[in-house]
Amino acid sequence: MENAFQRSLYSELDDLDYQIVSFLQDNARIPFTQIAKELGVTEKTVRLRVQQMQDDGMLSLVGVVNPIKAGIRVETIIFIAVSNTKLDDVVAELQEIPEVRLIVLTSGEYQLMTQVFTRNQEELSSFIMDKLNKIDGITRTNVIMELKVLKSKLKFIR
Amino acid sequence: MENAFQRSLYSELDDLDYQIVSFLQDNARIPFTQIAKELGVTEKTVRLRVQQMQDDGMLSLVGVVNPIKAGIRVETIIFIAVSNTKLDDVVAELQEIPEVRLIVLTSGEYQLMTQVFTRNQEELSSFIMDKLNKIDGITRTNVIMELKVLKSKLKFIR
DNA sequence: TCTGAAAATGTATTAAT
DNA sequence: ATTAATACATTTTCAGA
Numbered sequence: 001m002e003n004a005f006q007r008s009l010y011s012e013l014d015d016l017d018y019q020i021v022s023f024l025q026d027n028a029r030i031p032f033t034q035i036a037k038e039l040g041v042t043e044k045t046v047r048l049r050v051q052q053m054q055d056d057g058m059l060s061l062v063g064v065v066n067p068i069k070a071g072i073r074v075e076t077i078i079f080i081a082v083s084n085t086k087l088d089d090v091v092a093e094l095q096e097i098p099e100v101r102l103i104v105l106t107s108g109e110y111q112l113m114t115q116v117f118t119r120n121q122e123e124l125s126s127f128i129m130d131k132l133n134k135i136d137g138i139t140r141t142n143v144i145m146e147l148k149v150l151k152s153k154l155k156f157i158r
Numbered sequence: 159m160e161n162a163f164q165r166s167l168y169s170e171l172d173d174l175d176y177q178i179v180s181f182l183q184d185n186a187r188i189p190f191t192q193i194a195k196e197l198g199v200t201e202k203t204v205r206l207r208v209q210q211m212q213d214d215g216m217l218s219l220v221g222v223v224n225p226i227k228a229g230i231r232v233e234t235i236i237f238i239a240v241s242n243t244k245l246d247d248v249v250a251e252l253q254e255i256p257e258v259r260l261i262v263l264t265s266g267e268y269q270l271m272t273q274v275f276t277r278n279q280e281e282l283s284s285f286i287m288d289k290l291n292k293i294d295g296i297t298r299t300n301v302i303m304e305l306k307v308l309k310s311k312l313k314f315i316r
Numbered sequence: 317t318c319t320g321a322a323a324a325t326g327t328a329t330t331a332a333t
Numbered sequence: 334a335t336t337a338a339t340a341c342a343t344t345t346t347c348a349g350a
Binding site: 013021023024025026027028029056057058059060061062063064065066069070077091094095098100101102103104105106107108112113142144145146147148149150151152153 | 185187223253260263270304305306308309311
């Protein structure tokens with residue numbers, strides 16, 4: 001019998017993978033048997049595909065905590081310019097700071113973009129004064145407040 | 159008998175919630191019975207807490223696809239300045255564009271920060287030329303390439 | 317806490333490339 | 334020859350009361 005789910009030469013995920021993923025994106029704990037029934041394959045097949053995708057690092061099934069609900073009221077983007085010879089050191093220091101959720105090396109006038117979560121303004125100001133400003137090698141920063149998230153498409157669509 | 163898991167006055171999540179969450183952050187499909195055994199509570203308690211946290215919007219159990227593995231090779235941050243009267247319209251248009259993963263209203267010289275995912279440079283340039291530049295009301299943009307993610311702490315830690 | 321129903325797991329087998 | 338899908342038996346988990 002013909003297999004309706006052809007694995008593409010060019011994509012790492014085939015039709016079946018995508019369909020399985022689309023269920024799991026909504027609910028990571030949906031029973032494999034239910035996915036299997038909806039897609040007309042066996043539960044074992046679904047389980048195998050999910051396992052493979054996880055092993056390949058394509059798919060993660062994770063619990064995510066809403067930072068707002070967990071008391072994070074202030075989210076900021078801080079761009080950081082660094083003297084070139086100190087970049088590694090600065091990154092190493094930033095990596096140790098819990099308020100720093102994200103560090104990205106970027107093009108443009110600042111080498112680093114960071115996202116910083118704090119419970120309130122006071123925590124932000126003490127982060128900047130007591131931690132950020134004490135790191136050697138930082139030449140300039142640009143603090144941008146996140147006022148409101150207007151769109152967030154976490155789900156991957158082909 | 160005293161309850162070892164005190165619900166804090168200041169946090170919406172108590173100790174038990176955090177411990178449950180820390181298991182689910184690693185593996186959203188871990189059996190509740192296993193969490194229960196590790197924490198010395200009943201499976202029912204774990205199930206109830208997870209249900210409550212999900213109902214309250216604190217916790218989501220989701221499948222996440224690694225964009226790199228799914229063919230996304232170019233990630234950019236695009237800051238967008240908009241004439242004030244057109245902000246809503248611009249946001250509405252951006253919301254319809256699939257390459258735009260994230261839109262945040264920000265302080266600073268640009269009102270909007272967006273994150274844009276494309277498969278390659280060509281897709282990025284056609285996004286900018288054919289979509290972004292055709293939106294009425296945008297006065298200035300600043301395109302920043304994400305070169306490398308150096309830290310990404312998705313997990314919430316108290 | 318208990319219990320039937322549902323789901324997940326493990327093994328062996330078959331099919332496809 | 335290797336990889337994936339299926340069938341089925343067993344164990345575990347789930348979701349009520």
